[in-house]
Amino acid sequence: MIPVTTFNGRKVALFGLGGSGLATAQALVAGGADVTAWDDNPDSVEKAAAAGVATLDLREADWGAFSALVLSPGVPLTHPKPHWSVDLAQQTGVEIIGDVELFVRERRSHAPDCPFIAITGTNGKSTTTALIAHLLRTSGRDTQLGGNIGTAVLTLDPPKAGRFYVVECSSYQIDLAPTIEPTAGILLNLTPDHLDRHGTMQHYADIKERLVAGSRTAIVGVDDSFSSLIADRVEQAGTKVVRISRRHVLADGIYAEGARLMRAHGGTSTLFADLADIQTLRGAHNAQNAAAAVAACLAVGIDEKHIVDGLASFPGLKHRMQPIAKIGEIVFVNDSKATNADAAAPALSSYDRIYWIAGGLPKEGGITSLAPFFPKIAKAYLIGEAAPVFAATLGDTVPYEISGTLERAVARAAADAARERGGPVAVMLSPACASFDQYKNFEVRGDAFVGHVAALEGVTMLI
Numbered sequence: 001m002i003p004v005t006t007f008n009g010r011k012v013a014l015f016g017l018g019g020s021g022l023a024t025a026q027a028l029v030a031g032g033a034d035v036t037a038w039d040d041n042p043d044s045v046e047k048a049a050a051a052g053v054a055t056l057d058l059r060e061a062d063w064g065a066f067s068a069l070v071l072s073p074g075v076p077l078t079h080p081k082p083h084w085s086v087d088l089a090q091q092t093g094v095e096i097i098g099d100v101e102l103f104v105r106e107r108r109s110h111a112p113d114c115p116f117i118a119i120t121g122t123n124g125k126s127t128t129t130a131l132i133a134h135l136l137r138t139s140g141r142d143t144q145l146g147g148n149i150g151t152a153v154l155t156l157d158p159p160k161a162g163r164f165y166v167v168e169c170s171s172y173q174i175d176l177a178p179t180i181e182p183t184a185g186i187l188l189n190l191t192p193d194h195l196d197r198h199g200t201m202q203h204y205a206d207i208k209e210r211l212v213a214g215s216r217t218a219i220v221g222v223d224d225s226f227s228s229l230i231a232d233r234v235e236q237a238g239t240k241v242v243r244i245s246r247r248h249v250l251a252d253g254i255y256a257e258g259a260r261l262m263r264a265h266g267g268t269s270t271l272f273a274d275l276a277d278i279q280t281l282r283g284a285h286n287a288q289n290a291a292a293a294v295a296a297c298l299a300v301g302i303d304e305k306h307i308v309d310g311l312a313s314f315p316g317l318k319h320r321m322q323p324i325a326k327i328g329e330i331v332f333v334n335d336s337k338a339t340n341a342d343a344a345a346p347a348l349s350s351y352d353r354i355y356w357i358a359g360g361l362p363k364e365g366g367i368t369s370l371a372p373f374f375p376k377i378a379k380a381y382l383i384g385e386a387a388p389v390f391a392a393t394l395g396d397t398v399p400y401e402i403s404g405t406l407e408r409a410v411a412r413a414a415a416d417a418a419r420e421r422g423g424p425v426a427v428m429l430s431p432a433c434a435s436f437d438q439y440k441n442f443e444v445r446g447d448a449f450v451g452h453v454a455a456l457e458g459v460t461m462l463i
Helices: 019-030 042-050 084-091 099-110 125-138 171-175 201-213 225-236 284-299 304-312 341-349 368-376 387-394 406-418 442-454
Strands: 011-015 034-038 068-071 095-097 116-120 142-147 163-168 184-187 217-221 240-245 253-257 260-265 268-274 322-327 330-334 354-359 377-383 400-404 425-429
Touching: 011 019, 011 084, 019 034, 019 042, 019 068, 019 099, 034 042, 068 084, 084 095, 099 163, 099 171, 116 125, 116 201, 116 284, 125 142, 125 163, 125 284, 125 304, 171 201, 184 201, 184 284, 201 217, 201 225, 217 225, 217 284, 225 240, 240 284, 253 284, 260 284, 268 284, 268 304, 284 304, 284 341, 322 442, 330 406, 330 442, 341 354, 341 368, 354 387, 354 406, 368 377, 377 387, 377 406, 387 400, 400 406, 406 425, 406 442, 425 442
Parallel strands: 011 034, 011 068, 068 095, 116 163, 116 184, 142 163, 184 217, 217 240, 240 253, 330 425, 354 377, 354 425, 377 400
Antiparallel strands: 253 260, 260 268, 322 330
16 A cells, blocks of 8 residues: 555545545555545445545535545546536635545655656557556566556555556546656547546547656657647657657657567667567557557666567456467457457457457447458357347358357357368457346456366467
């Protein structure tokens, strides 16, 4: 835990007592703050009280006594309308911040020179975050990984000299971190997302821009117009900018040329690393993720050899295009995190011959947008509630069967793939659906897939 000493002896209001909210409350208490916490969910309030956190309906509190409102990132700050706790804070001039801002202040107070890499973007954040942490750890650095990737940032070990932090930041977290100042800040890309919480695409982009604008080195993907303009503005403001691209040759920066990562300076390019044989970094989207990770590690002083070696040993992000096993030339891929069609597209684009396990609780739009990848699919194995709808979409274009359960789909896909001749094939769980019709979440679904694959005869597990 990181005790939040910067609020020692001061009164703090906290709203939102989910996982990260409760961890934040406990970190504030550990640092000497006088915390008053609340949540709209009575169960969360009860759990916090049982953990020793003082609770009180903040509508009944004396707001003139508070130094800050610490807001959980899931609570609306501006859109569709501010939460009532935000209104109360603004009426009394109380600053509104989040857990990432508390981390930023603790780092600034206790170890301002310890390297801090922050990652944001619409897509690819988690893979890039995990890859950077892997590269740092394999180079022998003391590495702390947290944030939006699933580990609350204030549950990490406290800042100290030589300790590296890799923090994934959502737009919600950045919106509550006004003084964020990473050593290296990454903006991967921007496409419309979370507009119900940010109102407009421009406001969403403005929030994302704050992360790189406050960075010592800003690493920005320039394959979309919003991000490209941000790179220009941040550079004009005097920040060092490293541009990355998976689509364009750059005069300066790091770009992908197929599976080759090229490093350019002054119009001259040299090969930095070849990703062609790294199963966990297949696809153009992963080339961009790798380019960002390379740029960040170079910015914090990691040498090229350690980075290249680390790329080759990256195990992948669990449940995201994760090669888990092999039988001969068949590779089994766990892409359970692909809970809609857009999320499934990168995995389908990365293999040439696929036995595709898809289905679950369907999302709006189904799989019609995946039609360009249908020629890659040898056969589809449909599960869950979406099976009849997906079957109608596939029609006569792709052979399919309605398997019903994941266990049956794995067995049938493995048997059919084993009859292939003439090259590598993938048996892939990339459901393009939520899991809730059959599983608690995508993690449980992915773990079930791993278990069913592990039970196959002759399998060699890779994880």
